[in-house]
Amino acid sequence: MGPGGTWHFVDEHPGDETYYIISGSLSLLECATGECLEAHPGDTLFLPMGCKYKGYNFSEENLRVFWAIAPVMRLPRSLDYPHHNIRTYRNPGMDISQHLPPDTNKLHRLQAGDINQLGKFPVDGDEARQDPIHYYLLNSKNCITTVFGLKRPMRMRFFVSNDLMHVGEFYLPAGGVGCRVSEVDEHGGDTVIYGVRGPITVFFPDTQEVFQVQEGEMMYIPPHSRHQFINYNSSAIIGYFVAAKEL
Numbered sequence: 573m574g575p576g577g578t579w580h581f582v583d584e585h586p587g588d589e590t591y592y593i594i595s596g597s598l599s600l601l602e603c604a605t606g607e608c609l610e611a612h613p614g615d616t617l618f619l620p621m622g623c624k625y626k627g628y629n630f631s632e633e634n635l636r637v638f639w640a641i642a643p644v645m646r647l648p649r650s651l652d653y654p655h656h657n658i659r660t661y662r663n664p665g666m667d668i669s670q671h672l673p674p675d676t677n678k679l680h681r682l683q684a685g686d687i688n689q690l691g692k693f694p695v696d697g698d699e700a701r702q703d704p705i706h707y708y709l710l711n712s713k714n715c716i717t718t719v720f721g722l723k724r725p726m727r728m729r730f731f732v733s734n735d736l737m738h739v740g741e742f743y744l745p746a747g748g749v750g751c752r753v754s755e756v757d758e759h760g761g762d763t764v765i766y767g768v769r770g771p772i773t774v775f776f777p778d779t780q781e782v783f784q785v786q787e788g789e790m791m792y793i794p795p796h797s798r799h800q801f802i803n804y805n806s807s808a809i810i811g812y813f814v815a816a817k818e819l
């Protein structure tokens with residue numbers, strides 16, 4: 573989306589949705605409550621199923637995002653949300669004060685989680701989809717940070733982990749004896765990785781296949797496909813991943 577752009581409709585999906593900001597900035601307006609946050613490169617926005625929102629690019633750069641929706645993308649009918657119900661400056665919209673929690677901003681002041689919250693972060697899925705539905709802004713300061721692998725460790729960050737999807741980042745440093753290799757992993761659901769810093773070499777030990785994911789490229793990995801990441805570079809590689817439904 574170009575500078576100054578917006579989409580001229582209210583968006584909503586029958587699945588949980590995430591945006592990873594690649595460039596530019598996204599100002600996201602939650603239509604029912606009027607809350608508006610700005611997400612910048614490296615940030616993740618989590619929009620629970622049923623959230624009604626509009627997006628704007630108030631930056632001077634093109635907005636580029638990597639987005640994912642699970643389990644269903646489209647509504648069986650077109651959404652025609654009345655614009656007079658959108659809460660903005662001098663447009664109060666509908667009165668929803670009786671439905672709001674005492675602190676309507678509490679969900680945006682998230683604390684960093686820990687590994688025990690996998691499957692229910694930043695909040696349990698069922699709870700996130702109850703009215704009023706709020707979105708969440710997550711980044712390296714309030715995510716779940718953990719380590720995968722004892723012999724070949726790499727850093728992992730989870731921005732969303734619930735019953736429908738798991739979204740995060742892997743960071744495989746350079747160094748060690750020879751090239752740096754992650755331990756073998758597999759996911760129970762469809763997985764897509766996006767190359768943030770690369771190239772990322774993906775090795776499938778069961779088939780002996782090797783692929784390279786360049787920066788800005790994406791790769792689909794089918795469920796239960798055992799794979800490893802290999803770093804042949806002199807600096808770290810970083811990838812962003814989405815796994816749905818099982819981690």
